[in-house]
Amino acid sequence: MMNLAETIKQSCSQHPHKRLIFDDEVLTYDHLWNTASKIRHALEDLGVKAGDRVAIQLPKCLEFLYIHLANLQLGSISVPLNPTYTRDEIAYFLGDSRAKIFVTDGHHAGFADPESTAFPELQKVINIDLQDSSIDSILSFNALLQTQALDKSYPAQQDDIALIIYTSGTTGRSKGAMLSHQNILTNLEALHKLWNHSDQDILLHVLPIFHVHGLLVAFHGALNAGMDIIMRTKFDPIDTLNCIQKNRCSIFMGVPTMYHRLLQVDNPQKFDFSSMRLWISGSAPLLTSTFEQFQQVFGHTVLERYGMSETGMNVSNPLYGVRKPGSVGLPVPGVSVRIVDSKGQDVIPGEVGEVWVKGNNVFKGYWEMPEKTAESFVQEWFKTGDLGYHDTDGYLFLVGRSKDLIISGGMNVYPKEIEALIETLEEIEEAAVIGVPDEDLGEKVIAVVVPKPGRQVNVNAITTLCQNHLAGYKRPKAIYLIDKLPRNTMGKVTKNQLRDKYRIIAQ
Numbered sequence: 001m002m003n004l005a006e007t008i009k010q011s012c013s014q015h016p017h018k019r020l021i022f023d024d025e026v027l028t029y030d031h032l033w034n035t036a037s038k039i040r041h042a043l044e045d046l047g048v049k050a051g052d053r054v055a056i057q058l059p060k061c062l063e064f065l066y067i068h069l070a071n072l073q074l075g076s077i078s079v080p081l082n083p084t085y086t087r088d089e090i091a092y093f094l095g096d097s098r099a100k101i102f103v104t105d106g107h108h109a110g111f112a113d114p115e116s117t118a119f120p121e122l123q124k125v126i127n128i129d130l131q132d133s134s135i136d137s138i139l140s141f142n143a144l145l146q147t148q149a150l151d152k153s154y155p156a157q158q159d160d161i162a163l164i165i166y167t168s169g170t171t172g173r174s175k176g177a178m179l180s181h182q183n184i185l186t187n188l189e190a191l192h193k194l195w196n197h198s199d200q201d202i203l204l205h206v207l208p209i210f211h212v213h214g215l216l217v218a219f220h221g222a223l224n225a226g227m228d229i230i231m232r233t234k235f236d237p238i239d240t241l242n243c244i245q246k247n248r249c250s251i252f253m254g255v256p257t258m259y260h261r262l263l264q265v266d267n268p269q270k271f272d273f274s275s276m277r278l279w280i281s282g283s284a285p286l287l288t289s290t291f292e293q294f295q296q297v298f299g300h301t302v303l304e305r306y307g308m309s310e311t312g313m314n315v316s317n318p319l320y321g322v323r324k325p326g327s328v329g330l331p332v333p334g335v336s337v338r339i340v341d342s343k344g345q346d347v348i349p350g351e352v353g354e355v356w357v358k359g360n361n362v363f364k365g366y367w368e369m370p371e372k373t374a375e376s377f378v379q380e381w382f383k384t385g386d387l388g389y390h391d392t393d394g395y396l397f398l399v400g401r402s403k404d405l406i407i408s409g410g411m412n413v414y415p416k417e418i419e420a421l422i423e424t425l426e427e428i429e430e431a432a433v434i435g436v437p438d439e440d441l442g443e444k445v446i447a448v449v450v451p452k453p454g455r456q457v458n459v460n461a462i463t464t465l466c467q468n469h470l471a472g473y474k475r476p477k478a479i480y481l482i483d484k485l486p487r488n489t490m491g492k493v494t495k496n497q498l499r500d501k502y503r504i505i506a507q
C-alpha cells in the first residue's frame with residue numbers, strides 16, 4: 001500500500017488537468033500538487049521533519065490545502081483547527097500538540113508568540129497575510145512560495161500519523177485523534193468503491209475543511225478519484241443549487257442542517273439538478289421528515305452514513321440497495337460493527353446497545369493520552385459511545401449517546417467544557433448545558449444556570465464570558481436562571497428532565 005502523498009501524486013499525474021475551482025479561482029491538480037511541493041520544501045528549510053506537528057488555523061482557503069498537502073508530502077502531521085477558535089482554545093491546541101509551526105491569518109497570528117515560554121516547541125508562525133501583525137518571527141506565506149518545487153520521495157510509512165483531529169472531551173481536555181496514512185487510505189478506498197466514485201464525477205464542496213467530513217471524505221475522496229471539485233468558502237442554499245446547475249455537479253456532501261436549508265429554498269425545481277447522482281448526509285442525525293421531504297421536493301433519496309473523527313466512515317446506506325429512513329445503513333466494507341450491552345455481550349436485533357467498531361480505519365489512539373486511549377478500546381474494538389440497534393436486515397439505527405454530547409449543525413459540542421467555563425464566574429453555583437431540538441441545527445446549545453444563594457447573576461456577563469473564550473458554535477443560544485438543578489438519588493444532574501422542560505421553553 002502506498003502512503004497518502006503517493007496516492008494523491010498518482011491521481012494528480014493521471015489527471016493533471018482536472019480542476020479545483022475555489023470560488024472564482026480555477027486551478028489544476030497539477031498546480032495544486034506543485035504548489036504543495038514548494039511549500040513542502042519551504043517547511044523542510046524551516047527545519048520541519050517527518051512527525052512534527054504543523055497546526056493550521058485558517059478560514060477555508062487554498063493555502064490551507066497547500067499546507068496540508070505539503071505535510072503529507074513531507075510526513076509532518078497536519079493539525080487542522082477551527083478558524084473561529086478563540087485565543088484560549090488555540091493556546092490549548094498548540095500546547096497539547098506541541099506544534100512546531102502555526103499557520104494562520106492576520107487575525108490570529110498574535111495568538112501565539114514563538115518567543116513565549118507557553119509554546120517551547122513552536123518555532124514559527126506563518127501568516128498567510130501580513131496585514132495586522134507585529135511579531136517578528138512571523139513569516140509570510142508568500143515567502144514560502146519562493147521555494148523551488150523539487151520532486152522528492154514521500155517518507156511517511158503506512159502507520160505514521162497524517163493528521164491529528166481534536167475532538168472535545170466529555171470530561172476535561174480535548175483529545176487529539178491520531179489518524180495514520182493507512183487509516184485514511186483504507187477508508188477512502190472503501191468509500192470509493194461503495195459510492196462508485198469516478199473521475200467523471202464533479203463534487204460540490206461546501207463543508208468546512210478542518211474536519212474529517214470536509215477534509216477527508218469530501219476533499220481527499222474527490223482528489224483520489226480524480227473528480228473536478230467545485231469548492232465554496234461557505235454554504236449557502238441558493239449558491240449550492242446555482243453551482244450544481246452551472247457546473248453539472250454529480251455529488252454533494254452535507255450535514256442535515258444544509259439539507260434542511262435547501263428545503264427552505266423557494267421553488268428549488270427552477271434549478272437544474274439533473275446532473276446529480278448522489279446527495280450524501282452525515283455528521284449528525286438526518287430527521288426522517290427531512291429525508292422524506294427531500295425525496296418529495298428534490299426527487300432524490302439522500303444517502304445517510306455514519307462516521308467519527310476517530311474512525312472515518314463506519315456505516316453507510318447502500319448506493320444501489322434500499323436506503324432506509326432513520327437508518328445510517330450497513331457496515332462499510334472492511335469495518336466490523338457490534339452492538340453490545342453493558343457487559344460487552346452482543347445484543348439481538350432490535351435491542352439497543354453501544355456501537356463498537358473495528359477495522360484498519362480505526363485511529364491509532366489519542367495523542368499523548370494513553371489512558372484515554374485504553375479506556376476507549378476493548379481489545380481492538382473502539383467504543384464509539386453511540387447507542388443504537390440493528391434491524392433484522394443488519395441496518396444500524398442510532399438512538400442516542402452514552403456520552404454527554406450535543407451535535408449542533410454537525411459540530412460536536414461537549415457540555416462539560418461550557419459548564420466549567422460558566423462555573424468560573426464567582427456568583428455562580430453550578431451550570432448545566434444541554435441540547436434541545438432545533439429545526440435548523442438539529443440540536444441547539446442552551447445553559448441552565450444556578451446562582452449562589454443570595455447572589456445576583458447577570459446573564460450578559462455569562463454571554464460575554466462565552467464570547468471571549470468559546471468558538472461561536474459552542475456558545476449557548478439561550479441562558480436560563482434556575483434555583484436548583486434536578487438530581488437523581490445518586491446526586492447526578494438529570495439532564496433528561498432538563499431537556500424535557502426546556503425543549504418547549506427554549507423554542
Ligand code: MCA
Pocket residue numbers: 207208211212213214234235255257258282283284306307308309312408409410411412441471472473474
Ligand atoms: C455556525 N454557528 C453555529 C454553527 N455554525 N451555531 C451553532 N451550531 C453550528 N454548527 C453560529 C456562528 O457562531 C454565528 O453566530 C452564526 O451561527 C452564523 O455563523 P455562520 O458561519 O454564518 O454559520 P452558518 O454558515 O449558518 O453555518 C452553519 C453550518 C455550519 C453551515 C451548518 O455550522 C457547518 O458548516 N457545519 C458543518 C460542520 C461539519 O462539517 N461537521 C463535521 C464534523 P453569531 O451570529 O452569534 O456570531 S463531524 C465529522 O467530520 C464526522 C467524522 C462525520 O461523520 O462527518
